[in-house]
Amino acid sequence: MNDDLTPSFSLSRKWSQRINVLVGIVSLFAIVAMCNYVASRHFKRFHLQGGQRTRLSPLSLRLLASLTNEVKVICYLAHDESLYGDIRELLAEYKAASPKFVVEMIDPRRDVGAAEHVKAIHALPPNESAFLLFENQGRTKLIRKGDLFEYDLQPLVSGQTREVKPKDFKGELIFTSAIYYLTSQRSLKAYFLTGHGGPSPRDQEARRGLSRLAGLLQMNGIEWAELELLDRQSVPEDCGLLIIAGPRQRLPDSTIDTIGRYLDNGGRALALFDVFGKDIETGLESLLKRYGVSVGMDTVKDPQSLSMAGGQDVVISAFGPHPITKALRASGTTRLQLLLPRSIQPIAKAGGATDLILAESLFTTGPMGTSYETTGGAGGALKARASALRTNYPLAVAVERGSVPGVEAARAGTSRLVVVGDSLFLSNELIDSSANAQFASYSVNWLLDRALLLAEIGPQPYREYRLRLTESERGVLTWVLLGGMPGAVLGLGFLVWLRRRV
Secondary structure, three states: OOOOOOOOOOHHHHHHHHHHHHHHHHHHHHHHHHHHHHHHHOOOOOOOOOOOOOOOOHHHHHHHHOOOOOEEEEEEOOOOOOOHHHHHHHHHHHHHHOOOEEEEEEOOOOOHHHHHHHHHHOOOOOOOOOEEEEEEOOEEEEEEHHHHEEEEOHHHHOOOOOOOEEEEEOHHHHHHHHHHHHHOOOOOEEEEEOOOOOOOOOOOOOOOOOHHHHHHHHHOOOEEEEEOOOOOOOOOOOOOEEEEEOOOOOOOHHHHHHHHHHHHOOOEEEEEOOHHHOOOOOOHHHHHHOOOEEEOOEEEEOOOOOOOOOOOEEEEOEEOOOOOOHHHHHHOOOOEEEEOOOOEEEOOOOOOOOOEEEEEEEEEOOOOEEEEEEEEOHHHOEEEEEOOOOEOOEEEEEEEEEOOOOOOHHHHOOEEEEEEOOOHHHOOOOOOOOOHHHHHHHHHHHHOOOHHHHOOOOOEEOOOOOOOOOHHHHHHHHHHHHHHHHHHHHHHHHHHHHHHHO
């Protein structure tokens, strides 16, 4: 018997196999690392959910792609907040679209130290409990959780229910506006004209106050102040937008002349008339005729477009093709809610021979719209007389006046106006009804020549899903989850054991 048999595995062969295995493992990890590296820079995102709430629009993607400086967002929100999941998913989409977009999530209940630090640095009040803070190069923009919702007030106003429910989620619209505001180099300021008996932007009263409209301006990155022109010969030079809301009395001729000079020099104005001033010549009516706008001394009703008991409101669904209403028109389901509006009609020819005036209707009533004018009755009493004409009455007009066609309005010194026959639809009570706030934002952005914010970024429908179970159904579900599913796994294991025994 030969004892010098060659072993089946020599020492060198063992080491060779060990080295091969080690090299294979290292190669596998290297390949995985390289694939992950390439995939992190060249990837394609797919949206598997049915909704569109977190899918960014082309406008937001273009804005994020143009970022050159870091935009940081502090999301100060508890995990159990109703909108936490939607906000987190939307912020993830922004972060994935640009490496310059940085997100920091802070739960004030879990990260108490970080929460207090944020409030201390930014001098935020203690009662701020749910908000997002956008930062860029020392500038900040605060967005409260309540600003991300658009509420449906029609059932409450009509008496159908006492509960106000969220209708739309405005996350992308507000986030993109905040980024644009922080990265824009333009400083914008709006002035509310006072001294005409109309509502005030400081008034927080629900029915007449305009404090929520003022807040909407701030949310769009626009500072505001009140302006009294009685003792002034000109509008302030930093006035990017003049707002004349609900005039109730005659304005002095000097004030009308000052406003006229402001508009002639390329000024921008938002004029909101209403039912309380329909019997008063404020002086603005004759001024606006020079710009191709006729302000009716009437009120308009539409029996086919009502939602409020008593027929005092008009629900608008007929929008023109103007850039202000383009997104509202494309939606097909968007509505505005006005209260006793006045007719505002474009005039075919107005201004001097050298002027180029383009006056377009923004929205109208339905075909059964009726105009009511105040006339003298028996004993000197006033009464409303209905016109015989039933038609689509224009209720808002946009005007652009200049002398250089095809040139950007900001460079050409073009005057722009938006005239609406109602100021109450932007009051604190109705601004969140339907798409009233959305229309206000579009109007302001068009007046200020911020075309980037006129793209179709609209609120996304907010849907709530509730699972209702009876006691018997809940019992069956409990047994399935606690007994059936674990039992199925145990049964499968038993069958495998039994098969091996056999």
